[in-house]
Amino acid sequence: xxxxxxxALVNGILLxxxxxxxxxxxxxxxxxxxxxxxxxxxxxxxxMYAVWFFYSQMGWPLPLAFxxxxxxxxxxxxxxxxxxxxxxxxxxxxxxxxxxxxVLFVLQGVATLIxxxxxxxxxxxxxxxxxxxxxxxxxxxxxFCAALLGAGALWAFLKFTYVGTAIxxxxxxxxxxxxxxxxxxxxxxxxxxxGGALAGLxxxxxxxxxxxxxxxxxSFGPITFMICVMGGLGNMLGGFLAAFLMGLIISVGGFWxxxxxxxxxxxxxxxxxxFIRPQGLFAR
Amino acid sequence: MExxxxxxxxxxxxxxxxxxxxxxxxxxxxxxxxxVVGPNGAGKTTLLRVISGLIRPRSGNVRFAGxxxxxxxxxxxxxxxxxxxxxxxxxxxHLTVEENLRVGAFTAAARPHFEARRxxxxxxxxxxxxRRHQLAGTxxxxxxxxxxxxxxxxxGPKILLLDEPSAGLAPLVVQQVFDLVRRIRQEGLxxxxxxxxxxxxxxxxxxxxxxxxxxxxxxxxxxxxxADPVIRRSxxxxx
Ligand SMILES: Nc1ncnc2c1ncn2[C@@H]1O[C@H](COP(=O)(O)OP(=O)(O)O)[C@@H](O)[C@H]1O
Ligand SMILES: [Mg+2]
Numbered sequence: 352x353x354x355x356x357x358x359a360l361v362n363g364i365l366l367x368x369x370x371x372x373x374x375x376x377x378x379x380x381x382x383x384x385x386x387x388x389x390x391x392x393x394x395x396x397x398x399m400y401a402v403w404f405f406y407s408q409m410g411w412p413l414p415l416a417f418x419x420x421x422x423x424x425x426x427x428x429x430x431x432x433x434x435x436x437x438x439x440x441x442x443x444x445x446x447x448x449x450x451x452x453x454v455l456f457v458l459q460g461v462a463t464l465i466x467x468x469x470x471x472x473x474x475x476x477x478x479x480x481x482x483x484x485x486x487x488x489x490x491x492x493x494x495f496c497a498a499l500l501g502a503g504a505l506w507a508f509l510k511f512t513y514v515g516t517a518i519x520x521x522x523x524x525x526x527x528x529x530x531x532x533x534x535x536x537x538x539x540x541x542x543x544x545x546g547g548a549l550a551g552l553x554x555x556x557x558x559x560x561x562x563x564x565x566x567x568x569x570s571f572g573p574i575t576f577m578i579c580v581m582g583g584l585g586n587m588l589g590g591f592l593a594a595f596l597m598g599l600i601i602s603v604g605g606f607w608x609x610x611x612x613x614x615x616x617x618x619x620x621x622x623x624x625x626f627i628r629p630q631g632l633f634a635r
Numbered sequence: 636m637e638x639x640x641x642x643x644x645x646x647x648x649x650x651x652x653x654x655x656x657x658x659x660x661x662x663x664x665x666x667x668x669x670x671v672v673g674p675n676g677a678g679k680t681t682l683l684r685v686i687s688g689l690i691r692p693r694s695g696n697v698r699f700a701g702x703x704x705x706x707x708x709x710x711x712x713x714x715x716x717x718x719x720x721x722x723x724x725x726x727x728x729h730l731t732v733e734e735n736l737r738v739g740a741f742t743a744a745a746r747p748h749f750e751a752r753r754x755x756x757x758x759x760x761x762x763x764x765x766r767r768h769q770l771a772g773t774x775x776x777x778x779x780x781x782x783x784x785x786x787x788x789x790x791g792p793k794i795l796l797l798d799e800p801s802a803g804l805a806p807l808v809v810q811q812v813f814d815l816v817r818r819i820r821q822e823g824l825x826x827x828x829x830x831x832x833x834x835x836x837x838x839x840x841x842x843x844x845x846x847x848x849x850x851x852x853x854x855x856x857x858x859x860x861x862a863d864p865v866i867r868r869s870x871x872x873x874x
Contacts, residue, residue: 513741520727520738527725530687532713532742532790 358485359606360599365487367598368495369556371502373575374582374590376549379505380428382522382585383542386436386447390455391550392572394431397458398424398554399563403471413475421551428547429540437539455568462565470562494556501552502591505545509587518542522585574601574614577621583631592633640664641686641794641827646695648685655681657849658695663794668816668826670836670843670857672870678849679829680722683796686827687719688712700793714742716793720800724783728772732763732782735771739789748791756785759818777808784815794825801832813839833870837861845870 377391388394398420405416435454439447477489509515517533518541528535561567578597582589600620604613624632641663648656655678663669671679684690686697688709697704699717707715727735736756740749757764760781766774771782780800787795797816801809809832816839820826830836837843837857845853845866853866860866 513737513746516730516734516737517741519734520730523727523729524725526689527721529689529709530713530719530721531738531786532710532745533738534708534710 354484356603356606357483358487359602361482361485361487362491363599363602364595365491365495365598366602367595368498369553369560370571370575370578370594370598371591372498372549372553372556373571374578374594375502375505375587376546376553377575377579378582378585378587378590379518379542379549380546381579382587383518384432384436384440384539386440386444387451387576387584388431388546389448389452390431390458391546392568392575393455393458393462394424394427394547394550395554395557395571396462396563396565396568397427398551399558399561399567400462400466400471401551402555402558403473403563406475407471407473417555420554421548424551424554425544425548428543428545428550431547432539432543436543437536459565459568466565468564468566470564472562473558475559488560490559494559497552497556501549505549508545514538514541574617577618581621581624581631582633586631586633589631589633593631596632640700641825642698643682643686644696644698646682646685646692646697648681648690648692648695650681650690654693655849656685656692659846659849659851660695661844661851661854663825663827665793665825666823667842668820668828668840670840671827671829671846672831672833672836672843673846673852675831676848677846679846680798681849682846683719683721683798683827683829686796687717713790713792714744716791717796718787718790718792718794719796720783720787720798722798723802724779726771726779726783726786728770730771731768732771732774733767735782735786736763736789739786742790745790749789752789752791756788759788759815760785775808777804777811780804780808780812781815784819788819792824794827795819797826797828799829799831801830801835809835833866834861 373391373395377388381387401420401423402416405411405419406413431454435450436447439450477493479486480489480492482492509519517538521528521533521535521538525535574597578593579590582591582593597617600617601613604616643659643661645658645660646656647654647658659682671682673679681690685692688704688707699715702715727738730738733753736753737749740746740752762778763782763785766778771779774782784800800812804812813835816826816828828836828840837860840857842856843854843860844851853860853863861871
């Protein structure tokens with residue numbers, strides 16, 4: 352096989368791993384709370400600034416900056432739920448979507464005020480590594496492994512714990528949950544915290560590959576939503592698989608054309624999928 | 636055993652402008668099995684939902700184990716010893732049988748007993764053990780009903796509320812469900828069972844209430860109700 356094509360395939364898979372985290376986070380929150388966090392990519396943006404600030408400005412060790420970032424964005428997820436989503440839970444879904452969309456602009460605006468529109472880079476890089484016959488960026492490979500670990504931890508939590516099982520149950524039938532001794536409001540909070548933590552982890556993996564600026568969310572937010580819809584909104588496994596599919600399409604598209612063109616191809620693919628399977632590729 | 640007595644006093648309840656219960660009073664003593672029968676739309680399900688806090692009465696009160704349930708959040712009732720098997724079972728079809736049981740053991744008090752109670756449920760329904768890794772939604776109606784009852788038992792209740800457990804099941808399976816209710820009773824559990832299958836339920840319970848359009852139309856010992864000519868004509872197809 353053409354080594355460059357092989358490299359594009361490997362990079363596509365690595366890219367898919369990074370897409371997978373925010374997709375899982377969005378799907379988790381949507382499945383449980385039934386609200387789409389339109390500002391999800393901006394939560395990631397805040398996390399990226401947090402890592403940059405604590406590491407580059409404050410001189411903290413990188414692992415500590417990562418841990419604080421994940422915790423901070425988890426708290427942001429909880430605040431988003433308590434202050435914006437919960438008061439609107441009984442209202443039509445469009446109001447909730449618009450409200451979280453408002454938060455998107457607030458976060459962009461606040462980030463611009465505090466950090467200006469300058470691009471901020473972390474400046475950490477790992478040496479390239481040889482995987483099979485191709486060289487891949489060590490940073491990308493590490494990010495991919497961390498993303499898989501995060502996804503695996505989430506899966507184990509949902510599969511093997513009481514709260515995780517309740518989260519999967521509530522996604523199907525919320526009215527009956529009190530009869531099981533489950534307080535739905537508490538499960539919403541937990542899901543929002545985990546959704547935030549996943550955004551925080553995604554921020555850690557992105558900041559090492561991508562400069563942060565107030566509008567950085569626009570570079571991966573839309574594609575994240577597309578992947579969620581393609582995999583079937585609320586369907587964790589479907590979203591996970593669709594993330595890799597999109598990663599491959601973008602990366603291989605970039606191999607044959609330009610990166611810009613590859614996003615056009617990805618978007619065209621999304622539209623075709625929506626025509627053929629409006630319920631999502633992996634909907635049951 | 637004063638703890639397990641349930642009393643409902645002059646409860647009025649409904650949905651929005653619609654009133655479904657008009658001053659219903661009812662009592663279940665510890666160790667008793669009590670039935671609530673009546674036609675479709677009489678308010679039987681509403682009554683159980685009032686007891687388990689899913690809807691609040693407009694007036695009247697509900698007491699369990701000496702405690703007023705009016706201000707107690709619904710999700711804390713399983714920890715107090717009330718387990719409710721809802722109408723249409725409401726299993727989680729995409730979870731396995733064992734995962735459904737795990738959700739039933741969600742409360743902090745129930746978790747340490749998960750394995751012991753699960754094994755007990757499996758001895759009550761050996762079928763559940765065979766199917767423990769199967770998705771609940773793929774089982775037959777009778778098996779799903781057994782699983783729903785098992786899920787309710789996982790919280791270690793003092794009283795079990797059953798909403799039409801025999802609905803939609805084949806006659807042979809109906810028999811199995813009522814046999815099961817008998818065995819659960821023998822283990823000392825208090826049972827309040829709502830049924831449209833009047834003939835069957837009167838053979839299982841000690842006493843029963845007849846609910847008609849949100850009011851208690853009759854009550855009494857099962858044998859007396861089964862012999863009552865009006866009840867026979869309306870519910871037992873007798874003359
Ligand atoms: N969610 C609801 N909203 C409005 N009315 C309801 C609702 N549920 C039940 N009802 C009405 O309340 C009455 C009693 O219903 P229900 O308690 O389900 O009766 P049963 O269980 O005896 O068949 C019926 O007239 C029914 O139409
Ligand atoms: Mg009913």
